[in-house]
Amino acid sequence: MLGLLPFVLAALAGTSSAQTTTYQAEDATLTGVTVGTSVAGFSGTGYIEGFDTAGDEIKFTVTSASQGLYDLKIIYNGPYGDKYTTVVLNGAGGGQVALPATTDWVTVSAGQVLLNAGSNTIQIQNNWGWYLIDAITLSPSVPRGPHQISTTPVNPAANSDAKALLKYLGSIYGKHILSGQQDQASLDWVETNVGKTPAIIGLDLMDYTDSRTSRGASSTDVDKAIAFAARGGIVTFCWHWGAPVGLYDTPEQRWWSGFYTAATDFNVATALADTTNANYTLIIHDIDTIAVQLKKLETAGVPVLFRPLHEAEGKWFWWGAQGPEPCKKLWNLVYDRLTNHHNIKNLLWVWNSVAADWYPGDATIDMVSADTYTQGDHGPISATYNALLDLVDDKKIIAATEIGSIMDPAQLQLYQADWVYFCIWSGDFISGGQWNSLDLLKSVYNTDYVLNLDEIQGWKNPTTSTTTSVRPTTTSSTTTRTTTPVVTTTTSRIVTTTASPRTSTTTTRSTTTSVRTTTTSSRTTTRSTTASATPTAVAGHWAQCGGINYNGPTACEAPWTCTVLNPYYYQCL
């Protein structure tokens, strides 16, 4: 079932050109829409118009000789402005595809679809409506060559521990995924309930900086990291960096939320504009404070997958609030201060935004990554993986540094979404049962493709160890490269790259983390911060329609109802 077989797509009412098969919309099954001919330039005998009501759709039936991955494209015209449509594969889930305004007939990527052997359906559903659909095309995803990744740390002075870690990750990249879990308590829960120990522990430098220690917070995460490394595990740290000054600390925005843009008026652009600014000095001071902790880890022989300034592009943390330029400047400052001033040598630098204009550049980055949360979606998040692959031209290893629902290893391999590790966020995300059932966790943790703590022993010295040898798989030499990550369709649900669901869930768990270490009242407080909606737009079927920090449309298109899935994510269902 692995690897790319030669696909034969038997077209029903389709026309083939090379390996691309075109399906005319006018030949598909139509519901609530009609065939038009007045806008010239369409292919076939017409196009489909009249998308104006929920339930309107085109249903294509496509047959594939074997299971396989295809690039899906939509040919459309958009005379009524920017719209979204919804694409559904085999009746499950639904993902949005943007159809930007155009008065020409334009081809847009709708990501990849994994077709089953035999008959499949692809539905184009109304969502925003008011666009014209001419046809869809399917072509087998183009084979990707071997990965071009670098496994030498960007810091020329990196120590042997950091070098060994990056080399080890390179050795399993595309062949396995490492299991990972954020937070010691949640990792303990996995050990007890799943019966396996993750290969990676995720920890936080949050409670080591002044804005929190000065208010009574403290942390033992560095000690936990050293203990986990002593068991042969791998360590990653993020840093919920509380703004050094300017915290509101009001009942709505308490000090422990000080890493949020909403909780501080600290302006990173102003602070960095002038090295004599008092706030510049405070930033340096905070970096120096965590340098002490990172040095402890270095001394203890623990290399760190270090992920500061995470989720910057989301702008919900102050380091991203002023846009990409100040954020990149801050990244360079953190890198330079720790690497060249403090001579810290045990770090691998993990960048955590996907957008190209946020990328600080290859010279200071060892790995790239993304955090994605879609409750109940166990798909491979391949649209985001492919976006990261493009971002770094396949030169850096890619990790799923925070997820909510665990990925199905079979789909990871079929979509060739070669995330080197996943790290499930703490608390309810792992143990609450809503994001992941215990049965599924057990099944994933027991899959050969997933490497746990017992299977990575000796990774630092692979030549003297037999346990790090990589099991043979059929995926390593037959990888597929796709370059158009708009939406990924999986057999269960479609994953989109839109950020709003991520925004809300990110808010949730970060706050939860801070609550745990400080006080118990912030969850309720945070819930009251739900942003007001834009009154004009209406959300389509499957779209988000509410939740904390969400500020899109809250009304659903008829007949869908805005349904509360959790306080942070409401969906039109």
Ligand SMILES: *[C@@H]1O[C@H](CO)[C@@H](O)[C@H](O)[C@H]1NC(C)=O
């Ligand atoms: C430093 O940041 C604080 C909080 O935003 C602000 O009130 C203050 O004016 C800033 N100081 C300087 C010198 O810019």
